[in-house]
Amino acid sequence: MHIPRLPLLLKIAAATAAGALALIVAAGLRRDDAVASLRREIREAVAALVASNEDGVVEGEGEDATEAPPPSVLITGFRAHGKSSLVNTACRALAAEEGPLLLRAEASPPGGGSDGTRKRRRVKAAVAADGGDAGTDDAVVELLDAPPLPEATRVTRADIDSAISGGNPECVVLALRCDAPAKERNAAVKRLPEISAAVRAKGLNLIVVLTFKKAMRSVRQAEELLREVSFRARTDCVYFIENYTWNNNGPNLRHPPVIKNDFETHFTVLTIIRQCLEFIKLNRSQSKREENGEKGNSEDVKGAPEKVLTANAKSSGELSVKPALEKPSVADVKPVLTVQ
Template identity: 80%
Template structure:
């Protein structure tokens, strides 16, 4: 059998390589389009939530008076959890994904150094995450901002009280609560935190809010089966289907380099997951605001008072009807 010539083999290899490269580029473009589409949905949802609403009468009199408008506040999401579970890293990851950033990781929240947090006091910090537009614009656009409340860490699960949970939820007037738990925490610490989920969930719902649970350090899961078991247990105890796995953007183990900041490559799963979490929070906020508005409209609408004395016309009409009925039954035809 005659062997094919070398130029023919090179042409086949080049065609195969070109086809593989085309598939890789197409998959990358498809992922970027999915992330951009999700970011665009978030931007539109935020714009709708803070949309200005006027009184509709143009200041009265129809004579070109100034129209009174009142804009709603930016949606606020509380990020809470135990110490060194990835709360601040989730805030930084969300800001990076919403702003469509590349290159070095910019820290907005007070992220703990590698190896865990410090015992120093922490205060609640409001981080304004700007949602970029279709072309990456939007920096400085105050109408497309999501307020992320980076809360101080909760006390240890063993000594966590209901008052601690209520204090963490009330501060900052959040409209949705995201609880962060790490997957690679020691088994004893992780199990203790999971056992407190029913109490945390009840406190959140008692305030009329929705709870979302985020499991950080996703790569610590050794198998899909282990991840599914953890997902079922967390969903059952927290009484919610909104449970997500995520791998946050964090500094390397060597720490930050001030002269040459490390460049972090954007990961599709991380970006898509954190944007999905923010999108779910906005849906909950939209539903809560709609229900609050309907409840306020019902309370503001006065009940129509019933007249104690019927008008004279009604009395005459009723008298006429009564006489007509008596004439009908007393007539000879009946």
């Protein structure tokens, strides 16, 4: 039996390794292209919302016209459910950052501490251009980091209304932790119908983000939680995500830990932002149509009497208006003869 020579085996192994490396590089490039394409769509959507109206006319060209405000998204949720970490993750993905995690919102620790003094924070997340460089005219998405809701067992409708009212948000994202204790998670899930009703009463759309995705032990468990959350929140916009945090690496005295960007995390959070922008676009278009309709109706009512008088004059050839309570003249009064 002929045994292949060693150099031939080395060549085959080298070719196999090169092919596998090429596949890995190609897959990485496809992922980078997918994230860059999604970020480009977000940048274009933000620019369209800020600079143009529904008819494509630039709002800042007139003397009294002003540009529309940047889209505003409210991030709310219960304490230590990952809402502030979601803000930091979204800012990192939108800006195409690498290396250490830059914190824009202060995340609450899993246990202990108090959030009584926390206030609503408005974080302006800049969307990076295709090259990853930020310019002076960058598209910006405003993320409202709201104080946490009270415990699910004692939260009221007034608390929910107060949380979603401040800052004039145009879309609401609710963060819900997957790995929370069963009793706490079940109580939070049972509050979803009330939260959803409060959000819809404000004319807004609700998106639910299930954080700490790795806590799901199986696909079946994740699907069951997804169905329950979708049913109670009355929405199909439910996402699983693993936020960028320092919990795994811990603090470092010499330098902050370097976090490697994850494709699924970047793609998921950009998808959430893109969905928020689509909801905001629909809401703004609906508001403009209602304003234009009300304006048109008021003009029609104002001009209605003139139009009626003009139509009567054209049909009769003359315009004669007599008051309804005009007194009769003396010549018009005829004597009445009474016979007895």
